[in-house]
Amino acid sequence: MRPLTEDETKTVFEKLANYIGRNITHLIDRPDDPHVFRLQKDRVYYMSEKVMRFATSVGRPELMSLGVCLGKFTKTGKFRLHVTAVDILAQYARFKVWIKPNGEMSYLYGNNVLKAHVGKMSDDIPEHTGVVVFAMNDIPLGFGVTAKSTTEARRLDPTGIVVFRQGDIGEYLREEDTLFT
Amino acid sequence: MAPKHRQKKPGNGLPRGQKPMVNARPSSDPAAANAMSSHIRPAGQKDGLTRKTRKQARTHGPLGNVRVDKKAQAVRNKAVRDAKALLKSGKNLAQEMQLNTALKPAGIVHKRGKKGKVFAEDKDTMQKLVSVVTARMDQVHATKIERAKELEAIREAKRKEIEKREQAKVDKLEQKKKDIKKAKRKGKSVDGGDDLSVFDSPSEKPAKGAKRRVRFAED
Numbered sequence: 001m002r003p004l005t006e007d008e009t010k011t012v013f014e015k016l017a018n019y020i021g022r023n024i025t026h027l028i029d030r031p032d033d034p035h036v037f038r039l040q041k042d043r044v045y046y047m048s049e050k051v052m053r054f055a056t057s058v059g060r061p062e063l064m065s066l067g068v069c070l071g072k073f074t075k076t077g078k079f080r081l082h083v084t085a086v087d088i089l090a091q092y093a094r095f096k097v098w099i100k101p102n103g104e105m106s107y108l109y110g111n112n113v114l115k116a117h118v119g120k121m122s123d124d125i126p127e128h129t130g131v132v133v134f135a136m137n138d139i140p141l142g143f144g145v146t147a148k149s150t151t152e153a154r155r156l157d158p159t160g161i162v163v164f165r166q167g168d169i170g171e172y173l174r175e176e177d178t179l180f181t
Numbered sequence: 182m183a184p185k186h187r188q189k190k191p192g193n194g195l196p197r198g199q200k201p202m203v204n205a206r207p208s209s210d211p212a213a214a215n216a217m218s219s220h221i222r223p224a225g226q227k228d229g230l231t232r233k234t235r236k237q238a239r240t241h242g243p244l245g246n247v248r249v250d251k252k253a254q255a256v257r258n259k260a261v262r263d264a265k266a267l268l269k270s271g272k273n274l275a276q277e278m279q280l281n282t283a284l285k286p287a288g289i290v291h292k293r294g295k296k297g298k299v300f301a302e303d304k305d306t307m308q309k310l311v312s313v314v315t316a317r318m319d320q321v322h323a324t325k326i327e328r329a330k331e332l333e334a335i336r337e338a339k340r341k342e343i344e345k346r347e348q349a350k351v352d353k354l355e356q357k358k359k360d361i362k363k364a365k366r367k368g369k370s371v372d373g374g375d376d377l378s379v380f381d382s383p384s385e386k387p388a389k390g391a392k393r394r395v396r397f398a399e400d
Contacts, residue, residue, distance in 0.1 A: 002298075002300070003302045005299060005301060006299060006300075006301045009307060014314050017318045018318065021315060021319075022311075025311055029308075126329065151333055
């Protein structure tokens with residue numbers, strides 16, 4: 001376990017800013033319970049300082065996970081968000097898309113969001129922006145990237161793709177073997 | 182016994198290996214066949230070398246493919262002579278000359294210290310990174326929204342233009358239909374008999390909605 005370098009922090013923030021924008025400051029600046037970012041085996045974790053101090057007593061080979069895993073760094077240095085970060089993203093999401101009940105199962109099986117499944121979406125969402133996908137009762141289901149802006153999505157056919165899936169909570173079952181290894 | 186002195190053959194005055202020059206002769210001369218192999222040496226070059234050996238001296242030195250630079254040799258020799266003089270005078274050669282630059286080449290600075298990572302742990306650094314990243318993201322988003330609005334405005338204008346053209350076509354069609362109907366009505370009233378309504382007094386004119394009747398002039 002070690003803190004992140006400046007470059008790594010910048011890469012992580014760029015990814016997070018795509019989904020939560022300026023609300024990253026809420027992640028950093030928490031006077032009641034300060035939280036930190038730590039790197040362990042190419043995975044970035046977000047946790048409170050108390051948990052971090054406990055984790056220092058565990059050796060590096062034995063330490064498997066700590067706090068909330070935001071994602072991991074690939075071999076080429078890029079940062080990839082995991083579904084385990086969806087709760088944090090949903091809390092501070094900038095743009096949201098709600099899915100109808102008939103489209104939930106399709107999304108959780110790993111498909112993209114179609115126009116016919118969209119219940120409602122935020123206004124003025126630009127193209128190719130990170131969004132968090134919710135069910136109609138405000139339960140976060142995952143996150144993705146918009147294929148079209150809000151105005152263009154209104155003119156799409158019912159079979160047109162609105163959001164490209166990046167992560168969904170169905171991965172807890174589908175990627176059970178690789179999610180935490 | 183004294184060695185025999187060999188008599189030298191009467192030579193042509195040229196060094197060994199040098200061919201005699203062949204002057205141009207008339208074609209009737211039987212020796213004109215050799216005229217093509219002759220070459221004219223420019224005046225002044227009488228160093229006694231052949232063309233081949235002269236070329237080799239330019240590119241090849243005693244060590245092979247190395248050209249000896251006499252100027253550099255002279256500079257080095259002077260430095261060596263100065264060094265010897267300094268040695269004789271008793272001063273520290275290394276300090277005075279500083280000739281040996283192999284260990285410390287000028288202009289190269291070596292970084293000292295262990296190579297390590299600089300962590301961004303404090304809040305100020307992280308806040309600075311956040312502001313940099315979010316500023317760039319906001320700019321990107323603003324550009325995307327602006328471009329989307331512009332495209333939307335262009336599409337709207339095109340749609341209105343198309344609607345206007347279609348409306349103009351429809352209006353033209355309707356006008357044409359009306360004209361044809363009018364013409365038909367006029368034509369019916371002219372072909373079906375004399376219109377004697379002109380002889381009627383204005384009071385006897387039938388009402389607008391009433392059916393028209395035709396009266397023929399009786400002889």
